[in-house]
Amino acid sequence: MDPLNDSLLNINRRGLLKGAATGGLGLLGGPALGQLLAAGNSLPAAGSNFAPKARRIIYLFQEGAPSQLDTFDHKPGLQEFYDKDLPPSVRGSQRLTGMTSNQPRLPIAPSSFTFTKHPNRQEGLWVSDLLRQTGEMAGEMCVIKSMLTEQINHSPAVTFIQTGHQLPGRPSMGAWLSYGLGSANEDLPTFVVMISRGRGQMQALFSHLWGAGFLPGQHQGVQFRAGRDPVLFLNDPEGMSRSDRRKMLDMLAELNGRQAEASGHSEVLARIAQYEMAYRMQASVPDLTDFSDESPATLEMYGPDVRKPGSYAFNCLMARRMAERDVRFIQLYHRGWDHHGSVTRDLPMQCQDVDQPQAALLKDLKQRGLLDETLVLWGGEFGRTVYCQGKLSPKQYGRDHHPRCFSVWLAGGGIKPGISYGESCEFSYNIAENPVTAHDLHATILHCMGIDHERLTFRSRGLDFKLTGVEPAEPISPILA
Numbered sequence: 127m128d129p130l131n132d133s134l135l136n137i138n139r140r141g142l143l144k145g146a147a148t149g150g151l152g153l154l155g156g157p158a159l160g161q162l163l164a165a166g167n168s169l170p171a172a173g174s175n176f177a178p179k180a181r182r183i184i185y186l187f188q189e190g191a192p193s194q195l196d197t198f199d200h201k202p203g204l205q206e207f208y209d210k211d212l213p214p215s216v217r218g219s220q221r222l223t224g225m226t227s228n229q230p231r232l233p234i235a236p237s238s239f240t241f242t243k244h245p246n247r248q249e250g251l252w253v254s255d256l257l258r259q260t261g262e263m264a265g266e267m268c269v270i271k272s273m274l275t276e277q278i279n280h281s282p283a284v285t286f287i288q289t290g291h292q293l294p295g296r297p298s299m300g301a302w303l304s305y306g307l308g309s310a311n312e313d314l315p316t317f318v319v320m321i322s323r324g325r326g327q328m329q330a331l332f333s334h335l336w337g338a339g340f341l342p343g344q345h346q347g348v349q350f351r352a353g354r355d356p357v358l359f360l361n362d363p364e365g366m367s368r369s370d371r372r373k374m375l376d377m378l379a380e381l382n383g384r385q386a387e388a389s390g391h392s393e394v395l396a397r398i399a400q401y402e403m404a405y406r407m408q409a410s411v412p413d414l415t416d417f418s419d420e421s422p423a424t425l426e427m428y429g430p431d432v433r434k435p436g437s438y439a440f441n442c443l444m445a446r447r448m449a450e451r452d453v454r455f456i457q458l459y460h461r462g463w464d465h466h467g468s469v470t471r472d473l474p475m476q477c478q479d480v481d482q483p484q485a486a487l488l489k490d491l492k493q494r495g496l497l498d499e500t501l502v503l504w505g506g507e508f509g510r511t512v513y514c515q516g517k518l519s520p521k522q523y524g525r526d527h528h529p530r531c532f533s534v535w536l537a538g539g540g541i542k543p544g545i546s547y548g549e550s551c552e553f554s555y556n557i558a559e560n561p562v563t564a565h566d567l568h569a570t571i572l573h574c575m576g577i578d579h580e581r582l583t584f585r586s587r588g589l590d591f592k593l594t595g596v597e598p599a600e601p602i603s604p605i606l607a
Contacts, residue, residue, distance in 0.1 A: 173307055178576025179607060180501040180539025181310065183303070184445045184456045186484055189284065190329055190463030193510035193525050194533040196237045196473055198269050199554045200252035204236035204512065207553075212513045216555050223278060225466065225515060226526045232513035234553070235523040238470055246544035256477035259485035265544045266488055266497065268605050269535045272548025272557045275508050275564055278529045280329045280464070283507035287564045288335045290593045297339035297584070299568060300455035302593045303575060304345040305338075306582045310452035313410035315348040317455045318448060322438040324462020324479055326472040331459055340586040347457060350444070352436025356411055414447055427489065429482040439483040446490050449500050463506055466515050466524045488537055497538045501574050505534025512553045531555055534567070540574030542607050565599035573601040 195201060212232040226232070243250040244264035251269060253261030277283035282292035289296040297305070300317035309316040319336045336347030350356040417425065417433065420443070431437040438460050445456045460480060465472045484504065491497040509532025510525035531550045537543065548560035569579040572593065579599065583590040 174576030175578040175581055176576050180574040181499040182449055182454050184449065184500060184502045186504040187459050188463050188506040189331060189459050189461045191506040191508050191510060191527065192463045193465060193469055195510060195512060195554050196239055196469055197254050197257060198533040199271050199550055200241045201554050203552055204234060207234040208236055209233045209518055216553050220530060223527050233518045234512055235514040235518055248545055251546055256474055257481045259481045263485050263488045266537045267535045268541050269533060269546040270548055270562055271533045271546060271550055272560050273532045273534055273562050274557055275529045278527050280507060284335060287507050290565060290568055290595050294334040295339055297341045298336050299593060300336060300347050300457055301338040301341050301345040302582060303455050305341050306577055307454060310454055314451055314453050317347040318453055319347040319349045319457045320441040320444060321459045322436055322441050324460055325475040326462035327464040328461040329464055336457060341584060356415060427486040438479050442483040442487040446487055449496050466526065468522050469525055470522050499539045501539045502537045508532055512555050531557055540607055542605050547605050562602060565594040565597055566602055568594050569599045570601045
């Protein structure tokens with residue numbers, strides 16, 4: 127390569143500033159220099175905009191889209207519509223997926239499961255008996271029955287509710303909070319991800335769902351794996367002592383520091399920070415994953431799978447232990463809710479996996495005084511159709527994707543306990559009152575963490591981006607404590 131061209135390619139902001147200081151770039155006036163600097167990465171956000179109600183978030187994401195009709199949106203009146211076609215006036219102009227668009231009929235399939243009315247601050251909360259233990263925590267929960275989204279397929283819908291945009295490349299919610307608030311624990315990552323497998327059809331999960339997008343790399347989620355080594359390559363190689371590791375990292379930090387000084391690239395500084403975090407995690411992660419200090423009663427509360435790394439029960443207990451250690455954003459993905467073929471066969475098994483552990487998590491947080499400052503969120507990417515996908519029979523039905531109506535619940539820091547919000551129509555197909563978008567949900571979560579969603583921005587490619595996008599969005603004030 128030509129030396130002059132090579133030199134030009136290595137011009138950066140720091141080099142331009144140095145050149146300007148020595149007169150080498152005298153033609154670069156003040157306004158032009160200001161525009162150049164403004165085009166670069168924004169500075170980290172300054173923290174909370176007002177007093178937060180929550181210090182941390184535990185997001186129990188149910189990948190595959192749980193059927194609201196068979197869990198939290200009780201519609202006993204549908205029994206009289208069994209096997210009748212969904213009225214065209216209810217469907218309107220809403221599109222269908224390719225899996226049911228060619229069906230000659232859209233027969234209505236009422237839930238085959240019984241529901242119990244659990245006491246709360248209002249008239250009571252109807253919850254499927256498949257989630258009986260979760261329902262017993264109704265006094266702590268706020269169930270939103272009027273969620274909607276525009277995305278009808280899994281990948282864009284999951285990406286949208288995790289990042290605020292349907293296309294990959296944007297920062298995830300955890301990355302935004304890491305960037306906006308920073309870490310509250312120097313020995314563990316600010317944003318941790320754990321994945322468990324369910325027993326139904328599963329969709330792929332990709333790392334962009336917990337990525338940092340255009341934010342500095344240290345804000346991306348750190349995935350903890352199942353097995354003996356939750357984080358790959360965390361342990362020292364054989365023959366390397368702890369002191370040798372420290373000397374190596376000090377030397378590497380010096381070299382990276384020189385590179386950062388020369389290039390001005392924020393990712394070099396992020397790499398230094400990540401190496402240091404990995405060093406501290408060598409001591410903190412084994413302590414985190416050692417359940418020997420948990421009482422038998424606590425382990426029993428989470429259920430028989432609590433000692434199986436990678437299970438939902440194990441991950442729920444890990445979430446509570448991380449909450450105690452002030453991990454800022456704890457993301458659990460539980461796969462297997464994609465019940466196209468047989469809700470009656472697959473949903474009971476899926477609920478059996480999650481019911482006891484997530485109820486135990488709420489109980490455990492509450493009895494330890496952590497729930498008031500921990501926001502727990504549960505839900506999927508969209509809902510399920512009231513009509514059956516495929517052949518309907520008294521003992522079997524499937525449900526297709528449905529973006530225009532689904533349920534989620536929240537509990538803990540900043541949320542009114544024991545209430546429900548919003549209503550669906552009698553077919554759980556459209557929103558009857560108080561629609562809530564994903565951006566509204568994001569704005570609400572940020573509000574609980576003390577952040578005005580309009581003010582948490584990052585300049586990239588000449589634009590000021592934010593988690594809640596450019597569409598109108600507001601915190602859901604009636605559910606805020």
